[in-house]
Amino acid sequence: AQSVTQLGSHVSVSEGALVLLRCNYSSSVPPYLFWYVQYPNQGLQLLLKYTSAATLVKGINGFEAEFKKSETSFHLTKPSAHMSDAAEYFCAVSTGANSKLTFGKGITLSVRP
Amino acid sequence: KAGVTQTPRYLIKTRGQQVTLSCSPISGHRSVSWYQQTPGQGLQFLFEYFSETQRNKGNFPGRFSGRQFSNSRSEMNVSTLELGDSALYLCASSWRVAGAGDEQFFGPGTRLTVL
Numbered sequence: 001a002q003s004v005t006q007l008g009s010h011v012s013v014s015e016g017a018l019v020l021l022r023c024n025y026s027s028s029v030p031p032y033l034f035w036y037v038q039y040p041n042q043g044l045q046l047l048l049k050y051t052s053a054a055t056l057v058k059g060i061n062g063f064e065a066e067f068k069k070s071e072t073s074f075h076l077t078k079p080s081a082h083m084s085d086a087a088e089y090f091c092a093v094s095t096g097a098n099s100k101l102t103f104g105k106g107i108t109l110s111v112r113p
Numbered sequence: 114k115a116g117v118t119q120t121p122r123y124l125i126k127t128r129g130q131q132v133t134l135s136c137s138p139i140s141g142h143r144s145v146s147w148y149q150q151t152p153g154q155g156l157q158f159l160f161e162y163f164s165e166t167q168r169n170k171g172n173f174p175g176r177f178s179g180r181q182f183s184n185s186r187s188e189m190n191v192s193t194l195e196l197g198d199s200a201l202y203l204c205a206s207s208w209r210v211a212g213a214g215d216e217q218f219f220g221p222g223t224r225l226t227v228l
Contacts, residue, residue, distance in 0.1 A: 032214035036219075041221075042221055042222075043117070043219035043220050043221045044219040045219070046216050046217075049216060052214075090156065100146065100158040100161065101146075101148075101156075101158065101217065103156035106155060106156075
């Protein structure tokens with residue numbers, strides 16, 4: 001079975017500050033890991049994904065994440081927050097044998113001017 | 114290329130009724146997955162269809178069903194609606210069975226309210 005833990009439900013940062021959203025996963029086989037973003041009244045948009053190539057993954061809008069097997073983590077970072085980054089962020093895991101995405105509870109990111 | 118479309122966007126039903134939601138995947142995509150999103154349970158996988166066959170199913174009661182047509186369009190049906198079925202229902206498509214880390218492209222969702 002696979003699972004994702006996103007600690008905390010809300011993160012608030014100042015504009016220009018570092019964004020760090022944490023994600024820990026559990027999987028009995030090598031995982032595929034994803035970060036999605038959801039803006040109000042919209043579906044999910046893929047930010048980036050890890051599929052066993054490079055452990056440091058760069059995504060859209062300046063986001064990146066690092067896969068750390070020893071820590072079972074896939075934390076999302078962005079060096080400088082922008083007001084437009086305010087949204088809900090979901091970490092998800094899947095395995096090659098099972099197509100379904102298992103999502104974490106999500107984290108709401110607020111950006112203060 | 115047009116994205117995933119879902120109709121209707123909003124729906125209000127009463128308990129005991131049934132509802133059908135529709136999803137049109139991105140052109141060329143043959144896999145369609147459905148997810149339920151609620152404040153309490155978050156995002157939960159309902160089922161996946163590929164080439165008109167259900168490939169995977171989540172832990173939902175039999176009141177939740179789906180199907181896929183030869184043009185890859187998919188519908189999901191919920192019978193005997195309960196208040197707890199109020200949710201945002203998201204459809205996602207990918208060009209093959211969504212394994213091997215393939216990206217799933219999500220539609221905007223259908224917001225179902227059960228009164």
